[in-house]
Structure formats: C-alpha cells, structure tokens
Amino acid sequence: MANTDTPLLDELEKGKWPSFVKDMKEAAQKNPMAKDLLHQLELSYKDKIGHWKHGGIVGVKGYGSGVIGRYSDRPDLFPNVQAFHTMRVNHPTGWFYKTDTLRKLCDIWDKHGSGLTNMHGSTGDAILLGTTTEHLQPCFNDLSDAGFDLGGSGSALRTPSACVGPARCEWACIDSLDICYNVTMTYQDKMHRPMFPYKFKIKISACANDCVASIARSDLSIIGTWKDAIQIDQKEVAAYAETINIQKEVCDLCPTRCMELNGRELKIYDEDCTRCMHCINVMPKALRPGKERGASILVGGKAPIVRGALLSWVVVPFMKLEPPYDELKDLIERIQDWWDEFGKSRERLGELIQRLGMRVFLKAVGLPAVPQMVKAPRTNPYVFFWPEDIKKEVK
Amino acid sequence: MAARTDIGPPDYKTMLPPVIQRNYGKWLWHEILKPGVLMHVSQSGEALYSVRAGSPRLVSTDHIREICDIAEKHCEGFLRFTSRHNIEFLLDDKDKIEPLIAELKQRGYPVGGTGHSISNIVHTQGWVHCHTPATDASGPVKALMDEIYDHFTNSKLPAHVRIALACCLNMCGAVHCSDIAILGIHRTVPKTDNSRVPNVCEIPSTVASCPTGAIRGDMKNKTVTVNDEKCMYCGNCYTVCPAMPIADPDNDGISIWVGGKVSNARSAPMFSKLAIPFLPNNPPRWPEVVNAVKNIIEVYASHAKKHERVGEWIERVGWERFFSLTGIPFTDQHIDDFDLATETFRTSAQFKWR
Numbered sequence: 001m002a003n004t005d006t007p008l009l010d011e012l013e014k015g016k017w018p019s020f021v022k023d024m025k026e027a028a029q030k031n032p033m034a035k036d037l038l039h040q041l042e043l044s045y046k047d048k049i050g051h052w053k054h055g056g057i058v059g060v061k062g063y064g065s066g067v068i069g070r071y072s073d074r075p076d077l078f079p080n081v082q083a084f085h086t087m088r089v090n091h092p093t094g095w096f097y098k099t100d101t102l103r104k105l106c107d108i109w110d111k112h113g114s115g116l117t118n119m120h121g122s123t124g125d126a127i128l129l130g131t132t133t134e135h136l137q138p139c140f141n142d143l144s145d146a147g148f149d150l151g152g153s154g155s156a157l158r159t160p161s162a163c164v165g166p167a168r169c170e171w172a173c174i175d176s177l178d179i180c181y182n183v184t185m186t187y188q189d190k191m192h193r194p195m196f197p198y199k200f201k202i203k204i205s206a207c208a209n210d211c212v213a214s215i216a217r218s219d220l221s222i223i224g225t226w227k228d229a230i231q232i233d234q235k236e237v238a239a240y241a242e243t244i245n246i247q248k249e250v251c252d253l254c255p256t257r258c259m260e261l262n263g264r265e266l267k268i269y270d271e272d273c274t275r276c277m278h279c280i281n282v283m284p285k286a287l288r289p290g291k292e293r294g295a296s297i298l299v300g301g302k303a304p305i306v307r308g309a310l311l312s313w314v315v316v317p318f319m320k321l322e323p324p325y326d327e328l329k330d331l332i333e334r335i336q337d338w339w340d341e342f343g344k345s346r347e348r349l350g351e352l353i354q355r356l357g358m359r360v361f362l363k364a365v366g367l368p369a370v371p372q373m374v375k376a377p378r379t380n381p382y383v384f385f386w387p388e389d390i391k392k393e394v395k
Numbered sequence: 396m397a398a399r400t401d402i403g404p405p406d407y408k409t410m411l412p413p414v415i416q417r418n419y420g421k422w423l424w425h426e427i428l429k430p431g432v433l434m435h436v437s438q439s440g441e442a443l444y445s446v447r448a449g450s451p452r453l454v455s456t457d458h459i460r461e462i463c464d465i466a467e468k469h470c471e472g473f474l475r476f477t478s479r480h481n482i483e484f485l486l487d488d489k490d491k492i493e494p495l496i497a498e499l500k501q502r503g504y505p506v507g508g509t510g511h512s513i514s515n516i517v518h519t520q521g522w523v524h525c526h527t528p529a530t531d532a533s534g535p536v537k538a539l540m541d542e543i544y545d546h547f548t549n550s551k552l553p554a555h556v557r558i559a560l561a562c563c564l565n566m567c568g569a570v571h572c573s574d575i576a577i578l579g580i581h582r583t584v585p586k587t588d589n590s591r592v593p594n595v596c597e598i599p600s601t602v603a604s605c606p607t608g609a610i611r612g613d614m615k616n617k618t619v620t621v622n623d624e625k626c627m628y629c630g631n632c633y634t635v636c637p638a639m640p641i642a643d644p645d646n647d648g649i650s651i652w653v654g655g656k657v658s659n660a661r662s663a664p665m666f667s668k669l670a671i672p673f674l675p676n677n678p679p680r681w682p683e684v685v686n687a688v689k690n691i692i693e694v695y696a697s698h699a700k701k702h703e704r705v706g707e708w709i710e711r712v713g714w715e716r717f718f719s720l721t722g723i724p725f726t727d728q729h730i731d732d733f734d735l736a737t738e739t740f741r742t743s744a745q746f747k748w749r
Contacts, residue, residue, distance in 0.1 A: 011679040012534055015541030018503060020453035020523075020533040027455040034455075037523070044522035044531065045678040048644035052526040054637035062400045070524060086524065090404035091476075098410050099463035099472035106456035115456045119476055122519060122567045129453070129524055137398075144398035147405050163478065166420035167411060168435055168443060175420070177407055188401035208659035212478050215664050216572040216657050223659075253702055255661050278660040282702070285424040303566035305631050306606050308734060311572070311664055345600055346635070 006038060008045040027115040033130055034114045036078035043074065051078075058085055058133055060140040063192045066150025067136055083132045084114070087139060088125035088151040090159050090191075093181045094167055095120065104146045112139035123201065124161035125151035149188075155346075156194035160184050162204040163211040171280060172206035173224030173293040174321045180204050182325055183332070190336075197343035197352075200336065201301075207289065208277045214301070214312070219349040220332060221298040221312040222321075226290035229270040230279070236286035238264040250279045294320040297328075299335065300350025310350040315362070317372040334365040359384065412473035414443050414487040430550045431506035432492060444486040446495055449505040449515055449540070449547055452480040453523065453533050461502070469495040479515045479557075481508050510550035513543055513692070518560040519567045521579075527630055528562035529579030529647040530676050536560055538680040539577075539688055546692065553699040553708070556692060557656070564629045574705040575688055576652035576667045581628040583646045584621055585639035593617035596636035604635040606733075627733075649674045649684050653691060653717075654706030665706050668714075670721075672728035687723075694721045719749040 004010070012021045024041070027034035040051050056069030068086040075082035089105065105126065109115060113131035121127040131139060140150065151159035160183050163169070165176035183202060184191070190200075203214035206224040214221035240246060241264045250266075251259050258272035259279065266286070268279075280287045297319055298312035321328060335349065338361065343352045353361045362369055363386075411419070418437035425435040433445040466474045466484055473485045482504075484495055499506055508514040516539065519525065521532030539558070546552060561568035562579040570576035592598075598612045601619050609625035610632055619636075630641045651674065655667030670691065674683040691705075698720060699708035709717045718725045731739050 008679040012537050015537065016544045017505065017537055017540035017547075018449060018451045019537060020451040021537075023451060023453060023455040023458050026457050041523055041531075045534070048647065048676050048678065049642050050522045050525060050528045052524065054526050054633070060398070070526065084524070092405045092410045093407035095476040095478075096407050096410035097474055097476075099466050099474070101405060101410065102459055102463050106459050110456050117454055117456065117459065118452055118520075119450065119454050119459065119482075120452075120480065122517070122569065124478075141398040144400070144402065147402070149400075149402050149404055161478070164475070166422070167407075167415050168422060168445070170422035170424055170435065172420070172422075181404075181407060185403045188403055192401060210657045210659065210664070213569065213572065213657040216655075217569040249702060253661055276659045276661055278702070281660055284426075288423075303561075303564075303569050303571055305565050305629065305634075306604065308606070309566075309571040309666060311666070344603070346604065 006042040009038065009042050024116065031110075031115045032080040033084065033132075034116055036072075036080040037084065037114060037116070037130060040072060040074065040078045040081060043077070052084075056085075058083075058136060060137050060150070063150060064194045065153040065156045065192055068153055070130070081130065084130040085133065085136060086130065087113070087128040087136070087143075088121065088123075088153055088159070089128060089143060090149050090151040090184065091120055091124055091126050091161075093162055093177045093184070094164050095124070096167065101147075105148065108139065108142045108146060112142065123151065123158050125159050150192065152191040152194075152199075154194040155196045155198050156192070156200070157187050157190040157196070158199050158201045159191065160202040160204065161212050163206055165204075165206040169206065170284060171209065171224075171277070171289060173226055173289050174204070174206050174222070174295050176204040176206040176222075176224065178323065179222065179321060179325060179328070182323065183329070186329060196336070196340055198346045198348050200339075200349065202332070208275060209281065215298060216301055216309075216311055217303070218301050218312065219299060220335065221301055222295045222328075223298065224293065224295050225275050225318065227292040227294070227318060228290035230268050230273065230290055231288040232266060232268065233286050233288075234265055237266045237283065240283050240286055244282070246283075250282050253278055294318050297331065300348075300353055302348045302350050306346065307351045307354065310354075312350075313353075313358070314373050315367055317370060331365070338364045357384075410473075412443075412471065412485050412487065414441055415485070417441065418443070427510045427550070428492075430512060430548055431496075431509055433509060434489075441487070442489070444489060444492055446484045446486065446492060446499070446506060447477070447508045448482045448484070448499050449508060450476075450480055450482050451533065451537065452515070452518065465495070465498060465502070469498070477508075477515075479508070479517055481515050505544065505547050507548040507550070511552045511554050512548075512550040513546040513552070513556045513558060515547075516540060516558045516560055517568050517570075517573075519562045521562040525562060527565060527633060527642075529581050529630075529642065530562050530649050531678065532560055532562045532568075534678055535577060535649070535681045535684055538682075539685050542685050542689055543692060552692075552696055554702050554704045556695070556705060558688070564631070565634070570652070571666055572655035572657045572664060573667055574653065574655065575691060576655065577684060577688065578650045578652060579647065580650050580673065581630055581641050581643060581647050582673065583628060583641070583643040584623050584626045585630070585632055585641040587619060587621060588638040588640075589616065589618045591638035592619060592636065595638050601632055601636040601639070604631045606631065644676075648676050649681070651684070651687055651691070654709050656704050656706055661702070662704075662707050662710070667706075669729050670717075670723055672726060691721055713747050715747045715749060
C-alpha cells in the first residue's frame with residue numbers, strides 16, 4: 001500500500017464516511033505545504049499533541065483581521081509549514097455559490113496556498129487553510145480582484161451569518177439573507193479593524209427553529225417571529241389527519257397546550273401560543289406563521305470562555321425588520337458603544353451585562369423593561385433603585 | 396497595486412438559481428421526499444428540489460472542483476453549503492434527482508442528513524491547525540460518522556440528533572447546546588515557563604484570564620504563580636500567555652455532553668450537560684469515544700418518543716434514569732462547582748431510584 005509513512009492516518013481512509021485524509025493526500029500530491037501538513041498531523045497522531053506554536057500576528061495591508069497566524073513547532077521536520085497561516089474569506093450570505101465563483105476561489109488558493117480548505121469554518125467563513133507570510137498580500141490582492149473579501153477575526157465584529165431564509169424556507173419571518181448582507185456591508189470597518197474589547201458575533205435565523213444557532217453562538221441574536229395568529233388551512237389539516245395522529249404528535253406536544261382538535265378541525269388559541277414552531281414543523285402544508293412578522297432580538301450568547309457559556313437573553317421582544325433596517329442598526333450601535341466603553345479586555349457583551357446588571361444595560365441603551373425579558377421576576381430582595389426615584393430630604 | 400478593501404462578500408443574490416430568484420419569499424410548504432431530498436413548493440406552483448450530501452468539511456480544492464463538476468452536470472452549477480457543512484445541490488426538476496443521487500453514490504458521497512437523522516458533525520480544527528487543542532477534531536468525527544453512517548442516510552430516529560465536537564473549551568464549534576457534544580479537555584495545570592513570561596506575557600491580563608482566580612501575579616519576578624487546587628485546566632491563560640502551555644499528551648482527552656438544543660420547538664433551547672467526564676485520546680479511531688456516543692444514541696433511539704430530542708427525553712425520564720439506562724457511571728465530577736452550581740442541586744424529595 002502506498003504512503004505507508006502515515007500508518008495512523010491511513011486508518012482514517014477506511015470506512016464509508018468521506019475521509020479528510022483522502023483530501024489531504026490529494027493536496028499533498030501537488031503541494032509541499034499540504035505534504036508537510038499531512039506528515040505533521042501523523043506526528044500529532046503518534047504524540048497525541050498538537051504541533052502548532054502559539055498564534056502570531058500577521059495580516060494584509062489595511063486590515064487587522066481576516067488572517068490567523070500559525071507556525072509549526074517542528075519546522076526542522078516540516079519546513080514547508082514553518083509559517084502556515086489561515087485566511088478567512090467571507091462567504092456569500094446563506095452559503096449559496098455558483099460554481100464559477102467556487103472555481104475562482106480554488107484557482108487562487110492553488111496559486112497561493114496549501115490547496116486545503118474548510119467549507120466552512122465555525123463562524124461561517126470559507127477557510128483557506130495554510131499559506132506563507134509572503135503569500136498573504138498577493139493572495140488577498142487576487143481574492144479582491146475576484147470579488148472576495150476577508151471575514152472578521154480577533155476583537156472585531158465577526159462575519160455575520162444567516163439561515164437559508166426566504167431563499168428556500170416557507171417559515172422565514174424575516175429576510176435573514178438581506179439583513180445579514182446589509183449588516184455585513186454596513187460594518188466592514190468593524191469587521192476588518194478590530195477595535196472592540198473582544199469578539200462580537202451576529203447571527204440571524206428567520207424563525208424560532210434557529211438553524212444558525214444564533215441563540216447559543218452570537219452576542220446579538222436575531223430570531224424571526226410573528227405577532228398575530230398562525231395561518232391555518234383546515235383542508236390540509238384534514239389531509240394530515242389521514243397520515244398522522246394530530247392529537248398525539250401536535251396538540252399533546254404543544255408546550256402551552258394552546259390547540260384543540262375537534263374532529264378534523266384544528267382550533268388554536270393564539271393568545272396562549274409562544275410560537276415555538278413545533279406544530280408548523282410537523283404540518284407545514286396546513287400551518288404557517290402569522291402575517292405580522294418581525295424578529296425578537298436577544299443578546300449575550302457565547303461559549304464558556306471566560307465566565308461560562310450563556311444563551312442569549314430577550315431584550316427586544318418584537319422589532320419589524322425592513323430595509324434599510326435603521327432601527328436594528330441603531331440598536332446594534334448603541335449596544336456596541338456601551339460595551340466598548342465599559343467592557344474589559346476579553347469581556348464579551350453577555351459577561352459585561354452579568355457584571356454590571358441587565359438593569360444598567362437596558363437604561364444605557366434605552367430599552368424599556370418588559371415581562372417578556374424574564375422567565376420570572378427576581379426572588380431575592382436585593383433591589384436597587386435609581387437616585388431619581390427617591391424622595392430627597394427637604395431641609 | 397493595492398487590493399480594494401472593504402468590498403464585502405460576493406452578493407448572494409448573484410448566486411441564487413433562477414428558480415429561487417423567481418420564488419424568493421414565496422415558498423408555501425415543503426416535504427422530505429426521502430432522506431436527503433427536500434421539495435419546496437412555491438405559491439407559483441414551481442418546486443425546488445434540494446439534494447443534501449455529506450462532506451468531511453476539510454476539503455481539497457480538487458474535491459471542491461469535483462463538487463462543481465457534479466453541480467454543473469446536474470443543476471446548472473448552483474449549490475450551497477448548510478450550517479452543518481453539508482453540500483446541497485439545488486435542482487428545478489424532479490427528474491434530475493435520481494441521476495444526481497446515482498452519481499453522488501458512485502463517487503462515494505453519502506446522501507441524507509434531513510429530518511429525524513444525524514446530520515453532519517459540526518467541528519473545529521484540532522491538531523490539523525489549532526494551537527490550543529486537547530484532541531483532534533477531524534479524526535474523531537470521521538471515526539464516529541463511519542459508525543453511525545446509517546443514521547445519516549436513514550431518518551429513523553425519534554427526532555434530529557445534532558452532534559458537535561470542539562477540541563478545547565474555547566469551543567469554536569460552540570458545542571454547548573448540542574444533543575451530543577464531544578469536547579476536548581485538558582486535565583493538568585499549565586506549565587508556567589518563568590523565563591519566558593516576562594518577555595511574552597502581560598501579567599494583569601494573564602491574571603484576569605482565569606475564571607477561578609487561580610493565577611496570581613508575582614511582580615517581583617515579573618511572572619505568575621498558579622494555585623493548582625483552583626485550576627480546572629480551561630487553558631484560557633495559555634490563550635493570553637504563550638509561556639503557559641497546557642497540552643499534556645498523557646492526560647488530555649475527551650468529555651461527552653448530552654441534551655442540548657438551540658431550536659425553540661416544544662421546549663426552550665438548553666445547554667448540554669455532562670455525561671462522561673473523561674475518555675482517553677486514542678488515535679487514530681478513538682474507539683472509547685465512538686462506543687460511548689453510539690451507546691447514548693442507541694439508548695435514546697430505543698426509549699425516546701417521536702419528536703423528543705435527547706434533552707427532552709432525559710428531562711421526561713430524569714437524569715437518574717439516563718445514567719441507569721446508559722450504564723454511564725455517575726461521579727462527583729458530574730456535580731457542578733462553578734458559579735450558580737446550586738441551581739442544579741435537587742431541592743425536592745422527588746426522584747427516582749434508578
């Protein structure tokens with residue numbers, strides 16, 4: 001068998017799922033960087049440890065983000081990955097591509113880099129995996145000429161991402177793609193020149209199924225919803241009654257028990273509905289979101305580092321979102337200004353709100369407190385009052 | 396000549412197939428025709444067919460070109476990637492589905508990942524390209540997907556099962572709200588290199604980086620000291636201070652978390668909770684990790700009701716039942732000792748014996 005110098009990785013060419021080792025070997029055939037990467041990875045499999053040094057600041061002219069510096073800790077063995085930097089290329093919103101665009105990206109990356117990529121990275125960018133410091137600027141020049149730009153990295157606005165939205169999904173309550181593209185184009189400066197306390201992520205899901213995990217993975221989560229009644233097609237309800245047990249699969253699983261099945265007719269008490277999407281998911285031909293559509297805005301979501309993982313919290317229960325999205329952008333800017341002013345280095349928005357209090361945050365950005373923001377009011381009596389609410393002693 | 400800056404990504408509107416351009420925002424309903432094949436029907440009566448295929452995510456330019464060849468042959472060059480790294484070919488004609496699937500199968504692409512299946516595993520870089528990993532990412536994912544392949548190509552589970560892997564606590568893969576999360580962990584304290592700290596680290600930010608206050612500045616020697624008893628090995632200090640390496644090949648490994656979700660359907664979004672505190676790194680195929688995840692999937696599949704996600708099933712039957720059904724030992728590591736730990740302690744006399 002060929003390539004017996006990677007016996008451990010060879011094991012991962014076996015099996016039915018597509019193998020990344022096959023791709024690495026393919027690239028290694030024509031690219032010395034990819035070849036050294038393959039062999040360094042084999043060494044990691046043997047040693048059970050990564051062989052990349054800590055970070056390193058590299059970039060392209062005019063930008064402070066978009067490139068992740070990476071250096072091998074065994075350049076003696078793998079000189080071609082001594083410097084092996086990643087370039088984050090901002091993906092077309094919704095990850096839609098025409099093949100000519102993808103082919104251009106491939107040609108540029110074969111010319112300048114390892115020929116290996118991630119389609120896509122966790123934040124959403126197309127990840128070009130590994131090139132030398134000298135190639136960064138020429139690669140960026142070629143990318144730019146072909147109509148691509150870099151995404152965010154470091155303490156910057158990270159590349160916003162959105163679900164497939166109205167391009168394909170009948171549940172889209174907002175135009176997640178247009179909002180994402182609009183926000184991305186508006187805040188190019190905030191993406192490319194890191195000037196925040198830490199990273200800031202925006203993700204847009206057009207309904208509460210949240211296909212881009214915005215509630216868990218973004219500092220500012222935009223989740224489509226509606227205010228009026230679920231649209232019902234009773235003829236289609238009756239048709240579903242032929243194939244599924246509506247009582248068991250829909251009514252009994254409704255979290256607020258806001259629906260009743262009378263024979264083959266479905267009655268929804270919309271004032272009790274919390275718009276979770278379950279009934280619509282199960283009967284997409286019969287039920288549709290209401291007509292008065294917009295989004296809930298939530299803030300603070302993040303992974304554990306530093307003070308623990310957070311899910312985003314509701315701060316605007318409903319906002320209508322139509323171009324040019326001024327109300328949304330105004331809110332984003334007020335939030336970022338407050339965080340920028342009070343946040344410590346490497347403190348995410350959610351952690352700052354935890355430290356200073358939601359009450360302080362709401363007042364600073366000018367949002368009224370409403371019951372939709374909490375699961376329950378506080379249970380402790382440690383209540384603050386604003387100085388202006390207290391009667392001054394008259395002397 | 397300098398490159399044009401701040402031009403932003405290519406406009407997605409130029410990437411949409413004509414059938415989408417004609418029906419943008421007008422979709423009425425959809426149906427999963429079979430695993431991996433979605434049909435969306437518009438008000439106009441037109442339909443869009445999406446065929447979903449699995450991908451290793453780490454792909455070569457030649458692989459991308461192969462995907463392009465397939466898309467050009469079958470769907471005029473229009474495709475997309477999903478938020479879970481699958482590839483979707485976008486067709487405007489039902490008759491194009493079977494020839495496309497035949498070609499995908501012949502070239503070794505799994506077709507599936509829709510409905511009540513296990514879709515592709517969202518994961519991070521691992522040893523391939525990260526400087527803080529406690530395990531590899533692509534390797535364990537490949538080893539696991541080989542074993543649960545049929546759950547990708549069938550849709551026979553009670554509900555979707557979303558699996559994610561992050562190779563350290565930074566969680567670039569944001570695994571903290573997954574049905575099953577695989578998380579690389581360190582288990583030993585950072586090895587502070589006092590000779591390098593003064594030159595490469597900023598002491599106040601290194602001290603501030605520690606979530607448990609285990610790091611103290613030693614201003615006299617321009618370095619830091621670590622209180623070993625307070626350190627829970629998150630590695631955040633290493634991110635800030637390169638002179639505090641934490642990787643330890645003998646003790647790094649993987650923890651398994653269960654029951655998270657991001658969707659609001661039925662129950663509210665939830666965090667994943669600790670199921671298995673530690674499994675060894677055993678490349679190239681991580682058998683302990685693969686078997687542990689398979690066991691959880693199988694127990695879930697045979698006990699959960701239709702539409703019940705892993706976390707919803709566990710909440711219904713109780714965690715004590717989860718541990719007895721899966722045979723996973725419960726340890727003192729399962730009991731939280733970070734901020735807000737007491738919120739997870741039982742404050743009632745209601746529990747099951749097993």
